Amino acid sequence: MPRVSEIKKNSNKPFLSICLITYNHEKFIRQAIKGFLMQEVNFDVEIVVHDDASKDQTQAILNEYKKAYPHLFKVLLQTENQRSKFGGGVQPRFNYPRAQGKYIALCDGDDYWVDPLKLQKQVDFLEANSDYIMCFTNVNHVDEHGSLLEKQKLNYQKDTFLHIDMPILAPTLTRVFRNRYLAELDVNNISGGDNYLLTYQSKFGKVKFLNQVTAHYRVHLEGVYSRLNKNEKKMHLIDTRLLCLSIAEYELKLKLFKVIFEYCFQFLVKNEIEILKVAILKIYSSFKKQSKYLKLLDKIKILRVLILFRVYIFKNSYSLRKKIEAAIVDI
Numbered sequence: 001m002p003r004v005s006e007i008k009k010n011s012n013k014p015f016l017s018i019c020l021i022t023y024n025h026e027k028f029i030r031q032a033i034k035g036f037l038m039q040e041v042n043f044d045v046e047i048v049v050h051d052d053a054s055k056d057q058t059q060a061i062l063n064e065y066k067k068a069y070p071h072l073f074k075v076l077l078q079t080e081n082q083r084s085k086f087g088g089g090v091q092p093r094f095n096y097p098r099a100q101g102k103y104i105a106l107c108d109g110d111d112y113w114v115d116p117l118k119l120q121k122q123v124d125f126l127e128a129n130s131d132y133i134m135c136f137t138n139v140n141h142v143d144e145h146g147s148l149l150e151k152q153k154l155n156y157q158k159d160t161f162l163h164i165d166m167p168i169l170a171p172t173l174t175r176v177f178r179n180r181y182l183a184e185l186d187v188n189n190i191s192g193g194d195n196y197l198l199t200y201q202s203k204f205g206k207v208k209f210l211n212q213v214t215a216h217y218r219v220h221l222e223g224v225y226s227r228l229n230k231n232e233k234k235m236h237l238i239d240t241r242l243l244c245l246s247i248a249e250y251e252l253k254l255k256l257f258k259v260i261f262e263y264c265f266q267f268l269v270k271n272e273i274e275i276l277k278v279a280i281l282k283i284y285s286s287f288k289k290q291s292k293y294l295k296l297l298d299k300i301k302i303l304r305v306l307i308l309f310r311v312y313i314f315k316n317s318y319s320l321r322k323k324i325e326a327a328i329v330d331i
Contacts, residue, residue: 001120004045005037008071015043016119017101017179021090022062022109023052023083027144028218029061035113035215037069041120046074046101050094051109053078058109074098089187092197096182104179107215111173114140115214122176125208133205134177134198136170137214144220152213159209163202164252167195167244170207173215177201186246199244199252231275238263238279242286253290257283257302258331264309265328268321273313280309301331 018036022029036047047069051059059077066073076094083090091106103123107113115121122135141150154169161168172194181204185197198207241256248256260283267276284306291299308324 001040001042003037003116004039004041004072005069007041007044013044014046014101016041016045016103016105016123016176017099018045018047018105018107019091019095019099020047020049020107020109021052021095022049022054022058023081024054024056024058025109026054026056026058026061028110028112029058031112031146032107032109033065035107038116039113039119040116041123043123045072045119046099047072048095048099049073049075050090051075051077052083052090053081086187088193092182092185092187092193096179096185099179101179103176105176107173110218110220111215112218113173113215115212118174118214119176121210121212121214125210126176126178129208131206132208133180133201134170134175135208135210136176137174137210137212139171139174139215139217140213141219142216144218146216146218149219153217154209154211156209156211159211161202161207161209163199163249164255165207166199166202166248166252167240168198168207170194170198170209171215171217173217178205180204195240196243196247200247203247203249231272234263234267234275235279238282242282245286245290250293253293254298254331257287258328261305261309261328261331265324268309268312268316268324276309277313280306280313298331301327305331 020032025032039045049062051062062075062077066075082094086093096104103126105119118137122137125135126132138152138154140148141153143149153171181201185200238260241260245253245256264276264279264283267279287302287306294302305324305327308320308327312320312324
């Protein structure tokens with residue numbers, strides 16, 4: 001099979017769209033693009049790029065590749081940073097509407113693919129299994145220089161996931177999915193948008209895990225997630241699940257509330273009261289929005305946990321802690 005770099009455009013519509021987002025990735029972007037160009041495939045590919053007003057040489061490098069491969073690259077170079085305006089949702093807002101492929105593959109400009117058959121394997125699976133909406137693979141974690149930090153990050157005991165399993169860690173840089181239902185996706189103020197997208201897609205089909213390392217996720221101080229401190233990462237987990245409440249089907253809604261409260265209970269155990277206060281306020285706000293969709297008994301159970309947490313913040317005691325723990329289990 002030819003590599004992507006060797007393919008001349010054979011049709012008016014590509015079979016797969018690689019959607020790349022990048023910002024200040026001049027140190028990494030060439031390696032990301034090389035991972036695309038080395039892919040060995042039997043279908044047409046396009047590379048849809050959104051640069052979020054990089055201040056370094058990233059845009060100049062992208063223009064080099066666009067000039068060298070004009071039939072492959074669709075490049076959008078922003079002059080004003082869009083993430084700071086919208087809080088997220090860059091891929092669905094700017095790249096998905098331009099993607100013409102039957103399938104979409106994702107990658108960020110600081111990550112890269114290492115398996116030249118990555119796309120072909122994933123597309124072959126989805127072509128043969130119409131009940132699956134998406135598939136993803138395992139990854140290694142590397143540092144900014146590409147040195148190994150963690151091998152085979154994922155250790156799942158199963159390879160098929162349903163809506164009730166969401167959200168799961170499915171590395172964005174390994175995902176390939178059907179280009180369906182994306183126009184109806186609500187992209188306003190998305191934070192933790194990758195998990196939101198996966199939860200949304202899982203309503204339309206199963207999700208497959210292929211336990212092969214096809215890509216390297218780069219951990220560095222300039223990364224959107226990597227640069228968060230410990231408490232910010234904890235809040236990110238809660239924010240992501242609160243976001244998913246709006247699209248979750250009923251049983252998943254209950255599961256998400258329960259998981260969110262379990263995170264809060266960890267704050268309580270560690271006596272991290274300030275972050276617990278912030279979390280409870282956010283949960284209460286989401287609960288008010290979701291309460292109209294909840295059955296009366298479930299609404300009462302969730303509200304009871306919220307009240308117990310709020311009482312604990314002002315008057316903590318061991319007996320109250322045990323009541324909270326029991327109330328969470330009861331959801």
